[in-house]
Each structure stands twice: as C-alpha cells, then as structure tokens.
Amino acid sequence: MQSIINKYQDSTQYLLPIIRTEDGTERQQYRNQLIRINRHLKKIGMMLGISIPLSTYVMRHSWATIAQDKGISLSVISEGLGHDSEMTTKVYLDSIQRSKVDKANRLILDGI
Template sequence: MQELVGKYPEDSPSPCLLPVLKYLLRIRTSITGRINRNLKEIAKLADISVLLSMCCVRHSWASTAKGKNIPISVISEGMGHDFETITQIYQASLDNVAVGKGNYQILKDLLGF
C-alpha cells in the first residue's frame, strides 16, 4: 500500500489520495445525471407528476423493502450504506413522512377539504 501511495507526490493538486478517485467520481456523477434525465423523460411519457430521480428510486426501493419486512441488514447493503445505523436513521425519517401523510388524510376527511 505504501508503495502505491508513494507514487503520488504529497503536493499533488488533487484533493484525493489517489487521483483516479476524482476521475471515478466524475464518471459516477455523469452516469447518475444521465439516469436522472431518463427518469424525468419516463415520468413525462407516463404523465407522472412526481419528480423521478435516482434518489427517489432508491428511497422507493427501501420503503418497499421495509414494507415487505426485509431485514434492515439487507436493505442497508442494497442501499450501499456502510453502517446499518445510517439505514435506520433514514427509515425513521420515512416513518415520519408516512405519519404526516396519514394525518393529512385523516384531517382531510374530518374537515371535508
């Protein structure tokens, strides 16, 4: 490992330990952008008003997995999280959104608006 790190000078203009990481990040960003554009086109063709994106797709997958009682460890791995606690925090926020939507529906029915 030291031999590999030693190939790159400490005063390198790249903020990355290994400059290739910066290149890989650009590729990932480019691919995500292309997927997001395609998802928006799909939504438009399907007359879906929800803004589709990779983030939306990931969250939908995690929500569906949780609803099917898939273990948190599997959901965490599927999301690419390093720690299950990240997934647990994320899913707790989803629970809050679901509660908010439920409350809205109840109030809507009660108040007739």
C-alpha cells in the same frame, strides 16, 4: 442481466461504462452521469403520467420502503442500499416513516 453486462463491457474496473476514464475525474464523471440518468427518468415519468419526478433517489426510497413493508431484515436492506452501517439504514428508514406521517397529515389537513 448477463446480456446487459456483456453489452456494456468496458476496459475499466467498473461494471458499467458510467466512468470511462480513470484519471482522477471519476467523481465528476459519476455526478454527470447521475444528472443525465435522473433527467431521463423524469422524462420517462412524465411520459407515463407519474405525478412525482422520478430519480435514482426515488427508486432507492421505493425499494427500501417496499423491503421494510415486506418485513425484510434491516441488515439486508442496509446491504442492498450499500450503507456502511445498519444505523445509517435505520436513520434512513425512520425518515421514510416520517414522510409517510407528513403525507397523511397533509391529506387530513387538505380535507378540512
């Protein structure tokens, strides 16, 4: 990790050079980089033959799901996701559970 940080040291207050200028366009710079990163993740997923399009959201979703399945506390998951409150994390994790049920229902219906 330290070698990555050293490689990308920049003159801004940010850890990595995603935002290059601090001139009021930081949010747009962030969005542009997020689009770029997600485009590259999708290409990597296709190269690996992964059927679901990879994105930063998929990574967060996967991390939170695995953490919950491993019994990691809500407060740690909340902090890891950068949520301001554990209630936000609870809602997020509940939506993950609903998607698992939706997927199970789809598998059952497809088998009929």
